Amino acid sequence: MIPLHDACNKVLAKFLNYSVGTTPENYLRVLFETLRSFHDTSSDFYTGRIKYGKISKQHGQFWYPTLTTKAFVYDPFFTSPVLKAYYDNLPETGKGGEQRDDSAVYYMKPTSKTDPFRKLPAELLMMILMHLPARSIFQLKLASVAIVQLQLPGSFWKQKLKRDMPWLWDFPGQGTEQTRKNLDWLQIYKDIYIGSKGNGRSPFFNLVNRNRIWRISEQIAPRFVKCQEEWEIAKARKRKDYLRP
Template identity: 25%
Template sequence: MGYSENCCQLCAVSINVARLRTKNEPQSAGWGYSSGEYYSGDAMGARCTTFAERSGCENIPHETAEWIHLPGRWCVFEGGYNGWKIGAEEMKGMNLPRYIMRRPKDADFDGEGADYEEESDYFLTSQTTCPPDDFEPGELEHVRYGIDNFFPQNYAVLSSDDDMDVGVPVHDSCWKIFERICKMRLGKVDLQGFMLLWFRQACGNCGFQNMKQEPVIRECREQFWCHLPGTEYLGANPHDIPGLLLGVSDQYRSYPNGDNVFQAHQPGIGDPSVYESQTDPFSKLPAELKNIVLSYLSSQDIARLRLASRSFRQLPKQLFLRLLQDELPWFWEFDELKQLDDDWWKEWFKNDDPEKQHEEHANRIRKSREGNFTEDVNWLMVYKQLCVLKKGVLGVRNRARIWYMVEEVVRRIAELRERLSDDSGYDLRGRETFPVEPTEDEVEAGLVKNDLYCPRCQVFQIQRENPT
């Protein structure tokens, strides 16, 4: 068996993503698929090396790796992500996995992990200090329960007689998103339920069977991860995103004053908007009922409604806070955003003496020192800015992608617990310490679909024979 890479069980991206440092960066800013600067592929044979004057790429001798490829802005070498396209800080931790492992029998909870581990048969290791290499999991930063030698695996080999422990690899950042969604949807982090699902639906390429991962992941999943130009977002940390709050903070403001998102229009004499429409049924509704109507609609439906009725030309600010939470649930840094705004205004007015200013300006200075400076936030502006960042910031794009994948995983966990409760006659929805391995009856009934591939990732081209 040749070299093999494992992927994160949640996001389906290889743990061994690499980064090509630019010629202006230190050596530590670049890393290969394993320890050191070992990159897959032949950099000398890459087209960007042949056309170096166009790509800006350069190959320099290296003591152990023979050659190091320093990318230009138009590099197409697939052995690592281009350092001009994604920063080292953006990829922080994405090649240092954690593993989910079974706790030794009769071992008490060591108190070092999260509280939810105490109720489970499984635990999470610390992150590794180096990338995994082939079947070696990588050296752990901290060893728990005396386990430091195990086999990283994305799917269960139910018929294996090997006694070596198996570790399910996950990115630390992806697991934090899983924890957050579990608390939102289930009220707790269901580690036992995660392994319950893993034993029955794991896929070595998609994470779990028939997950609707982005099709480009299948193109990148080769023996070595193929770092295709344009897929840099797949290697970006989805939890800790540099510059995210700064990118949103400028739109965290109350303008215009009042409860509505748009500047009030002062109609002139003869302006048709002054007159009440006789054909618009919404024009006779009070504001409270209009807001109730809006509370049931998506942003797209609201846009259509505004085209059909003048009664909804003006919209309340709080409506977009609800839309933001419903349609962009992957943004959770509301408290941090507010704190950043308060800190900015405090810094802005720090040298001003309110006693020497006119009353209105003096009140703003005092308010900046009390906190909660920006009231009646225009959430439409925040909503629009996050939509822009989702397209342009790699970490935000990856977070949004992973959020919906993890939501599907959590939904499946709840559904599986429900089904097993009905089949077994026991209420497993609230229990943690029950056996997660599938029963023989489940296997015989075809309810266990756990393999390297699934129908979605193993695509074959079917060719019909011409009738003779």
């Protein structure tokens, strides 16, 4: 048996809308077939292969969350007071200093001649970093002076926030450019990235659980799509047999 809470099901539905753009009329039936298929031990999608995150060690007949896993009992759709306070006071850039084009990318100073990345235009490096996870960017900074000296605009981090955290559907920073132009998108990215990992003194517990369920949905979605295709084929065959004289 694979338990699926209502909140988890809603996150899965949002993931399917985001990834494959599908909300079939027979959603619950396809979902049932998808979950049932995970019991097939000969399948590559066998449930034992699903990674549930840090809570895996707590799985059993009863679930006893610990201090490090208590976030996983939070409703992923509930906006906690800590997160609401953060949303109401999003960090902004400094008021003083020289203003520059928020879409421009440049090197802070001449890069090392021995760094192979220095041969690449700053705009190309920005495109590469857009597709890398945050952990890889950090590791790349340890290996490249050019990456460290690369000054990325706020618009980069705003776009990367949407790309890396598609589960952040309740983020309020989508207002008009006039009211949101001073937001510090790099700091926002850092805060939410760390807070949704369960790290720091004030983690965003609902985002921690939402992020975890989203990662599980990534593993379920391919099987769901396959079951949906099989369902559509079977339905088409039944319709064809029905219309056959």
